[in-house]
Amino acid sequence: MNKLFTCITITLALTACNATVKTNTTSITNIPETSVETPKNIIMVVADGMGPAYTTAYRYFKDDKTTAHIEETVFDRHLLGLSSTYPARESGYITDSAAGATALSAGIKTYNGAIAVDVNKKPVNTVLQWAKKQGKKTGVVVTSQVNHATPAAYITHNESRENYNAIADSYLDNGINTDLILGGGWKYFIREDRNLVSEYIQADFQYIDNYQAISQLAPQKPVLGLFAEVGLPAALDDSNPHRLSMMTKAATSHLANDNGFFLLVEASQVDWAGHGNDIASAMAEMDDLAKTMEYLELYVKNNPDTLVVLTADHSTGGLTVAANGKYIWQPALLHQIKKSPKTLAKQLAKSDLTQNEISTILNFEVSKLEAQQLQQAKYKGFEQREKYRNLSKTAQAKMKEPSVEKFMHKAVKRLIDSRTNTGWTSGGHTGIDVPIYALGKQHDIFSGQLDNTDIAEKLFSLLGKKQ
Template identity: 65%
Template structure:
């Protein structure tokens, strides 16, 4: 396929990016969509929240078999076809949040950070999931965050702020039920004292489940909402099933399959959370869960070739660096043996004596005396910080994040892991770098090379039959 972009198209694209408008940006793929591409029956959109290129690269090294001389290819390597830019509407600069990112991926419109499927003028814009539903397809969302978090909300509803969690949850009923399958977390928002949304879903004909084991008991051809934790699910390192995204995806597909096809959003939500926390151990566990999911989808497409799968990220998080401090090294060995997240390990150390043997058992690798002393010192520091916080005036407390022993010990543990692996981070937030684009299946040729995040939605709309 030709990769030529006329000077006119470039000028139009740059001009559109500068204006606050609800007109889609003109890009290369608008030339591509003119071609006659057969439409897939099923479309699976996978968003790896926060997954910049350093995450897929570090996963390759993490997943490597040390017994071989080569570094083995991963599913991300096999399916890589290009990259996507992620910047939001110019009113929010060039670094997107997950809400604006989801809106771009779901609607084809750039918007301001925090917006849920609204344009910059706060007008609702149709999402690909909503359009697929109108076309008679079944729809579903599978996420490891709460189901009313920014990314799933960006496909399911419209709101001026991603932080309006209760209102977003309410809209899943009040604005019409738009999905046939909802899997993720969210008891806190759907089982409230002022409103029991689960009962309302059940009254609308939905099955409700609240544990992974019940995934195997679902009735076919009947919609389902499954909430498995209060907010987001436990991290992959801490959950009862480290491959919970893969398991939920398999069950969701089974529930959605029908003669008219389906559109499904899958989000590996907590890669982003690990990036915000600068937690490489948790990040690699989340990437493993995503890799397992994508390997399943590879096989699924082989047997269901009328399916398109797209994987990308809404942005990158944390400024992850594979190799840091001027040392030409990265050592993921200890990451492969860890059984719990630094946060969970820190909780176990909060009220117990910190010893070399105990810490080694919790981390599942041998720690040095110096590393033990670092954790002990962190605990002493945390106690002092808490005491100082308690002495602050109430107005000062409002300006300061309340320190906790768990957070400070967890930070010390992550520092030890970063030093051991030689991992670097530049931020506790998002970065503006381009993110990987991976595709497979029917119609996948429409997305290759460098695209913008809005192009992905535009292509999906075309494949769904929207002019």
């Protein structure tokens, strides 16, 4: 049915949402109301790098142009407030994912790079660890490697997010506190010096290394699932573009028990797309996240004793929906892109291609000028590589060999940005506040202007821990 949806305006960070948007909604509208009871299940969703521009862009990306309305998304249905993201004073105003995740997991401000330790590098309790102590099952589902900053900050402690092997080791050495781990990371769990997978199997875990095996998991038995060398393939390149929602569905089923569960879900690669200033990949990752949240809507409807909270640790890339002083954004082209720009660049870098061949690879028609620009980028890449190869060994040791594929990657992204009129201000994080979404039991306590540490404190309170 048609209804009027007015985006909640809380600060200037959400000015993109200030206009009243009329929507055509076929969404679930009968999510059970909050009760005063503590949720049995808590699902914390972190969309790494997802500032408000990403959810705004996704709304327009999904808009049905055949209607007079701009349809609402699952994000619009559950927007409650905003969260500040700054780290501890010594790291300034801009957080990294480790400090941001520690704020969300432990309710403290710490320095950038810290994994659930305070500014003195002392371990701090996390909501996942506390939930485990309360007898709940716990799980982690991510599209990065499972020992990346965000999942690590819920599971373990380390003074530096860069200590990937030590973090992976600690998942076992510090006492297993997770009943389910799904994501990437073969590189860190199957090493010459230690085979953590074998040790997990010895600890009575079932191990799987492909998506198909998820449907064959033995119930009630803990599981480690690693599906890639490092992070999972980008959504545009993966065999299942909705792999986060698929893994989340499996996790909620596998963790269900009488005492309830705590589940961390991270849409890790929204951040990676932002760092790469890659709008095509960003919208594909957002679509996977949206499918995950739509599934969780249904889960809450069928399991009203569940709380779902979604927020971001920070925003990445300084995404702008419209650029260059033009009052226009044209996301329709993004639906035609079936592979990530990085993968497309590899195909384009192989040999000289005609205008028609380039159009076939990209899956949209390019102009003669655009084809020439792509070819020029390739020639520049070859030229820079040749200059490098003519240098002395000493000079070469001071730099990396230029990559033709990287030149093509940048050129493809420039072309897509130009066609869509997408803008970026940074290749890193920005300090703007990020949105908070929640549904299910006790969801309304997450409304208003909060700090990221407030989210953890509220979860601790729901889990019975006094701060």
